Amino acid sequence: MDIVCALQTFMRVVETGSFSAAAADLSRTQPAVSRQVSALEAHLNTRLLHRTTTALALTAEGEQLIPMAVKVIEAVEALSEVSCRGGATVAGKVRLALPTPLGLYVSDRLGTLLDRHRGLSVDLLCREEPSDLVEEGIDLEVRLGVVADCSLMCRRIGWTTAFLVATPSYMQGRAPLQIPDDVGAHDCICYSRAGNGRLWSFSNGAEEVSVRVSPRLIASNAAAVHRSVLAGNGLAVLSHIVVGSDIAEGRLVNLLPEFPPSRLPINVVYPSRRNLPLRIRTVLDFLIEVVGEDPLMAPAFSH
Incomplete structure (x- = not known):
């Protein structure tokens, strides 16, 4: 059994909440996903998920496995990048959450990024409320204003107008x-x-x-x-x-052009990680680039 692949499948089931949704996300069949998770449970000699006809729920052992699985997956991704540095291919899915107006701005420009990296895909979520990044499997989120959650990495990329x-x-x-x-x-x-x-x-x-x-x-x-x-x-x-x-x-x-609405910092947040996978770093760099191209959002802009 490919333990890394099995851990990735298990994490996608947890993030999507069902075997069928994970299968669609991974371009596999639902039985194949179910078999892989069952094989992981057999390998670890413990049940990771409670299964019913209508829902899935993590067992205590499943909860404990999540942070360890994340570390293993990130370590393998980092190793892959080191081993093929200079010729690395940007591939995989990035889940990106943004406020709706900025989501519209970014969606107009995403084609350039996707044309540049044919193996990359972006799951764009336009929403008004902050997300639970780990619970929802979100790689990057743009938040406006002060970020109070000190458990997240935070990078300021511009200002609203x-x-x-x-x-x-x-x-x-x-x-x-x-x-x-x-x-x-x-x-x-x-x-x-x-x-x-x-x-x-x-x-x-x-x-x-x-x-x-x-x-x-x-x-x-x-x-x-x-x-x-x-x-x-x-x-x-x-x-x-x-x-x-x-x-x-x-x-x-x-x-009131002489007394406009106050500006808010535009921040990108992501779970605290030692090594960001190349696919996530690529999308982060893209966000910094497209926000910086707009003079009304660029960090150096002032009224």
């Missing part, structure tokens, strides 16, 4: 905004990413002001907020990725 926007029709007949505190008198549409949508922060570089708003509409998805603001339903704070072309073409007005 957002605009306070509304349609010209919504602003018609209303007094123009002069200071951030004027926002509270308007209909506000909140993007509730990570549960923090009702406190809007603005900064002119020297002063930061936070305004608590009473939203008429709250949405957990940036696309829903974007559509609502375009419909003339009120003000919203949205990424330049989402509204840049709308402002340029006059569909939306950039409000």
Whole structure:
């Protein structure tokens, strides 16, 4: 039995939650995956998974095996890279989680990376809440703002730029905004990413002001907020990725340009690992490259 392959299969079953999902992910049949896990259990002389007709659950021994399996798999991947350094092939799947606006930006550019590395595939997850990286088998995640989890490796790759926007029709007949505190008198549409949508922060570089708003509409998805603001339903704070072309073409007005929404650091986080596999390092380098290409996200940019 190939113990490394068996451990990789076991980990994919744990990460996906089923033999059938793991089989699809690994391009194998469900019986083949089941047989490989059973062979691993026989080799270790212990049961790793409780199986029912509707669900799988880890045994205590299965739980204990996970960190050891990760170390073995990472060591083998690192050894493979050392043995073929200079001619290494980037191959395998990388699970990448990003906030939705940045996910849209990255998805437009991923074709270049995939054309460059034909053996590489990317599982792109667009979501608004932070993930449990180990539990969900996520290799890299982009998070906005301060990363409080000290168990994760964290690399800052840029800064967000957002605009306070509304349609010209919504602003018609209303007094123009002069200071951030004027926002509270308007209909506000909140993007509730990570549960923090009702406190809007603005900064002119020297002063930061936070305004608590009473939203008429709250949405957990940036696309829903974007559509609502375009419909003339009120003000919203949205990424330049989402509204840049709308402002340029006059569909939306950039409000308070001298006191824009505060910028947040763009961080890439990943589980603490001594040696990142080449496939993950390649995607990390790609993220750094594409974020740095946008002057409104590049680390050196300032208002």
